[in-house]
Amino acid sequence: MTAGLTSAWQLADEEARAEVDVLNSRLEKTTQLTKKIQVCLGKLEATGKSVHEVAGPLNSETRRLQTLGHNVYSVLAAIERLRQPADSRNDEEQIIRTGPDKIGLQSYLASAKRLNKTLVDMQASNLRVNQQTKADLSRLVKSANSQLQGYFQKLLRAETPRSIEPLHYITKGMPFPVLPQATITPLGLIRAYVTNNESASASQTSSLAKIYSEIRGPYLVSTLANLSAASVNTAKKRNPEAIYRSGTNGIGTYAQAMEGLFLAEHENICSIFDREDWRLIFRSTCDAAVAELARALRDLNSHVKTNLNTDCYLAYEITEIMSNLSTNLEARTGELKTSLAAALRPVRETAKTSLAELLEDTNRKAGNIQMLPVDGASMPLVSETMQRLQTMAEFLRPISSIMISLGDGGWKSSSVANGRSTDAIPSLASFDIGADGKQIFAHYCVDTIESLLSSLYQKAQAMLRGGQGVLGVFLANNVFVVERIIRDSDLGPLLLDRLGALEQWRKKAKALYTAECKDVSAHLFDVIHTSKHRPASGQPDSLSVVKSLSSKDKDNIKGKFHAFNTSFDDLVSRYKSYHMEPEVRQMFARDIQQMLEPLYTRFWDRYHEVDKGKGKYVRYDKTSIGAVFISLY
Incomplete structure (x- = not known):
């Protein structure tokens, strides 16, 4: 049994040895295969480097050749484009020579725009070719711009009459005429072309503005000429002693027509020109008409200064009318306030100095009295002075404005009395914001009355020889004339609560x-x-x-x-x-x-x-x- 076990163990050991031999044999083959693969990879890497060294320069040359080919094609295309203006020049030149009125504005503008674009492209190119073509195109573009400018002038002049009758529109309550839309449209197209045209100079844009103001400016002056003359003529009086009455001068109608015309002109300008050009064009168009207004106001001012006692009220009325005109135009257009203020300045200064001069004139007249009525009757100077104050109250709005600019008691200032005021254009700094012009005018009236009664009393003390009785009667008569006129006129609401001063004079008379x-x-x-x-x-x-x-x-x-x-x-x-x-x-x-x-x-x-x-x-x-x-x- 032992021998059998030994034999079995030996058999198993031999089988294991045989398997190990097989594994060793396979491992040896794998090692050999790995070495072969490594050798192959080394050869492949060496081959790749060789290929890269050969293919790299070829790829770079290929890219260079591609860039060169692209440049060649671009040059050929540019040359083709440069040849096109010469090919189409004859057609465009024919359109330009025909003119916008015959060929039609739209077609003409399209041709001009094509020529302009072509010229700009050629000027932007670095190629020095087709110099003659470039010069011809420049000449055609200038010709087109010139013809468009002339066409602009022709259209505008055709729709601008020498003058119109302003009273026709004022009396019927009609707005003053503006340019028809059929004219506005082509004028606007021409202006837009010139503004957007890169080859057009700034002077060409300003030329259109100049054309506009040179045509429309004289139209405004001619239309307003008769009203300007009427304003001066209606100031002349048959009776030199007649007191000026509100509305009897033509200045109100003149201002009304000017406002209507200017607003219509501003509407035209806004429809044709760019916003940034409105201000200068509007002012240049209206300058001549404003200058004519200034001349008329100077003439009226001379008349007022010559007839101050009777026509100072005209200065007050002019001040109000022109101030309203300036305010209305400023609100609607934002312009002409300074120009109108300068035109009004002489009249406004006369209106301001008149207050002191009239007060001084009253004192001077009282001082120059050579004889007083022996029966104690009131002096005509009292009624005359109160009538003047009453008439001034009819112009309370402009006088209130003047009073505020003078300040309470400002009529006593020597600079105002001597006409040396330098307040050309009132500013906020020259006003008391809380001032009441009506109350200041009431103070002026009280000053005038007090000065008048005081002067007459002093004169009566020196001249009336009938005793204290006639002196008291004389003083009382004048006091009651003053009070009666105050109660029965527009002075009442202003002065009735200020009659304490009269009460003192009444007590003195009694x-x-x-x-x-x-x-x-x-x-x-x-x-x-x-x-x-x-x-x-x-x-x-x-x-x-x-x-x-x-x-x-x-x-x-x-x-x-x-x-x-x-x-x-x-x-x-x-x-x-x-x-x-x-x-x-x-x-x-x-x-x-x-x-x-x-x-x-x-x-x-x-x-x-x-x-x-x-x-x-x-x-x-x-x-x-x-x-x-x-x-x-």
């Missing part, structure tokens, strides 16, 4: 006049004591009072009655000789009655029996003297 009444009343005072037989009722019994008097006292009472009669009759006589305004008569009659009647009634009740009813000393009883007082009203 004090002057009633001084004479005090002299009369002095005869009615007595210092006689009649304590004996005094009536128990408290009412004086004249018979008892007189009986209690001594002869000397009776004679004294008789003398007082006689003196009163004389002075009272003289007072009444002088009172009736005075010329009094109705309000003054009422006031003084009331003052005389209130001052004298109670005193005389008391005196008469006590002493009338001294005359024993004969009327020798006691001329008036209570009824008759009351009738005299009533007759004074």
